[in-house]
Amino acid sequence: MILRATTVSALVLAVTPLFAHGNDRGKATATVAGKSVLIDYGRPSLKGRDMLAEAVIGQPWRMGSDAATTLRTDAELSFGSVSVPVGEYILRATKVGEGAWTLNVNKPNPENPRSAGERVADIPLTAATLPASVEIFTIELTGSKEKGEFVMKWGTTALKAGFTAR
Numbered sequence: 217m218i219l220r221a222t223t224v225s226a227l228v229l230a231v232t233p234l235f236a237h238g239n240d241r242g243k244a245t246a247t248v249a250g251k252s253v254l255i256d257y258g259r260p261s262l263k264g265r266d267m268l269a270e271a272v273i274g275q276p277w278r279m280g281s282d283a284a285t286t287l288r289t290d291a292e293l294s295f296g297s298v299s300v301p302v303g304e305y306i307l308r309a310t311k312v313g314e315g316a317w318t319l320n321v322n323k324p325n326p327e328n329p330r331s332a333g334e335r336v337a338d339i340p341l342t343a344a345t346l347p348a349s350v351e352i353f354t355i356e357l358t359g360s361k362e363k364g365e366f367v368m369k370w371g372t373t374a375l376k377a378g379f380t381a382r
Contacts, residue, residue, distance in 0.1 A: 239352055241282070246359030248381035251291035253364065255307065258282040259352050268311075268373050276308040276320055276332070279368065280353055284330050287321065291381035293364075295319075295339040306332040309341070309368070309375065317341040317375050319366065341375040348372075 239259040246253045258281030260267075271277055279285040285307040293300040300321050308320040319339040322332030350369040358365045359381075367376045 244355045244357040246357035246364050248359035248364040249291050249362050254288045255355050257285040261352050271311040273311050276310045279309050293379045295377050295379045298337045298339050315343050339377050341377050344374045346372045346374050
């Protein structure tokens with residue numbers, strides 16, 4: 217009986233960290249110009265907060281929870297005049313003014329995988345108000361032959377950027 221209780225206790229302690237934040241990681245994928253674009257991110261909950269309103273102007277936000285939000289693209293992406301080469305990146309977002317945001321694309325920092333290294337691009341995001349609040353942070357990618365759209369939603373805010381791929 218003691219052995220069984222010890223085994224159950226050990227099992228509970230082993231799996232508890234897996235559920236500590238309550239939300240799985242999210243994946244947003246799209247095929248654009250026949251090539252794969254993938255974003256992997258943590259999915260925190262609002263829990264009554266307005267996290268985007270609380271963001272400090274000029275301070276990059278990690279966009280999610282736990283491990284860094286990552287972008288892997290097999291296509292060269294163009295967000296207007298801003299280009300992102302084929303590769304793997306760390307994504308962050310920076311509030312640049314009231315209701316104004318940029319998506320920061322950074323090379324991974326090999327010394328600390330949870331942090332971003334050198335900045336590759338800053339992509340202006342267009343803000344929109346959602347009709348209903350989104351409790352769990354969500355990133356969506358849509359794609360077609362050559363065009364795609366990045367959208368992140370949290371609370372009543374959606375931040376978007378269209379792109380092309382080749």
